[in-house]
Amino acid sequence: MDIPRIFNIxxxxxxxxxxxxxxxxxxxxAALRLKPGAHLLDLGSGSGEMLCSWARDHAITGTGIDMSALFSAQAQARAEELGVSDRVQFLHADAxxxxxxxxxxxAACVGATWIGGGIAGTIALLSQSLGEGGLLLIGExxxxxxxxxxxxxxxxRAGSIADFLLLPDLIGFFATLGYDVVEMMLADQDSWDRYEAxxxxxxxxxxxxxxxxAFAGEVRAELDTAPERYARYGRDYLGWGVFALMPR
Structure with a gap:
């Protein structure tokens, strides 16, 4: 069980x-006004930076689940580095x-809504783990x-135009599912550059x-095409954000 190797590399x-x-x-x-002792569930937790840094900065606890064996190991190492391994745990598993x-x-799924088959399914899944008055975080x-x-x-990197929505339509879609958007944080062009480059x-x-x-050919092909593709397409057209939701 793991994610595609190109991402691990x-x-x-x-x-x-x-x-x-x-x-x-x-x-x-900081914007979420996290209270000490609050518990965060993170499906698709990657290398654990969100859980670990927030545990350090806001004294929360948390559980992260990710399919990547490499990222899960990095998350545990990061927890130990930041001195929060007693407050967070990471599971290498399919979320x-x-x-x-x-x-x-x-309850969060930041950048991995395939876990629930899309936004609506992921929100429905996360809501089963959310306590009264809690927040859902969706990265999309x-x-x-x-x-x-x-x-x-x-x-x-979309399959088609229909895969994503314009920002106002995305916020409106959350409303149709019965949720208020109570906070959001959006990537900007510089932060996109840092992620891609x-x-x-x-x-x-x-x-x-x-x-x-044996995988070198695929990595070479990705490196040959990724910089120009990003500069030509993704940089102008694709946005990304994290949206905090509360049920109405």
Whole structure:
């Protein structure tokens, strides 16, 4: 059980596996007004930076679940580095269908709504683990402007234009599901650049260290195309944000 190998390679040096900088992640934690002792469930927790840094900064506890064996190990190491390993735990597991044994104060899926088959399914799944008065966190792409063609959408790593919504429509969609948007934090162009461009150096160094690896051809192909694709398509059209929701 693991995620596709290209992500384990290209994002192996990332602490945050989405287009947020540490500063934006810290701003989001402050904006949510987290109370000491609150418990956060994070489905698709990656390398654990959100749980670990918020446990350090806000004295919360948390449980993270991720399919990547590498990222799960990095998360545990980060918890020990920040001195919060007694307050957070990380499980290497498939979060699909996961419901926590005890209710959480915050239930999050930041950038992995495939876990629930899309936004609506992920919200429905998270809501089963959320305590009364708690917050849901959804991290999701949106169109900054509609791509003019399906080719442009695919250049943004979408399957089609219909895969994502414009930001006002995304917020409106949350309302149709019965939720108030009570806070949001959006990636900006600089934070997108840091997320995407950091992959390129990681892949180049991996290729230098693993020239005989059977997967080297796929990494080489990704490195050959990713910088131009991002500059031509993703940088102008694709947005991303984390949205805090409360049921109406």
């Amino acid at each position: 290209s994002e192996s040096a990332h602490r945050i596996h989405n287009p947020f900088t540490p500063e934006k992640l810290a701003m989001l934690g 699909t269908g996961y419901v926590a044994p005890e209710k959480a104060d915050v 792409p949106f169109w900054r402007k509609l791509p003019p063609t399906e080719e442009v959408a695919q250049g943004c 950091a992959k390129w150096l990681t892949m180049r160094r991996w290729l230098a260290e693993n020239p005989a690896d």
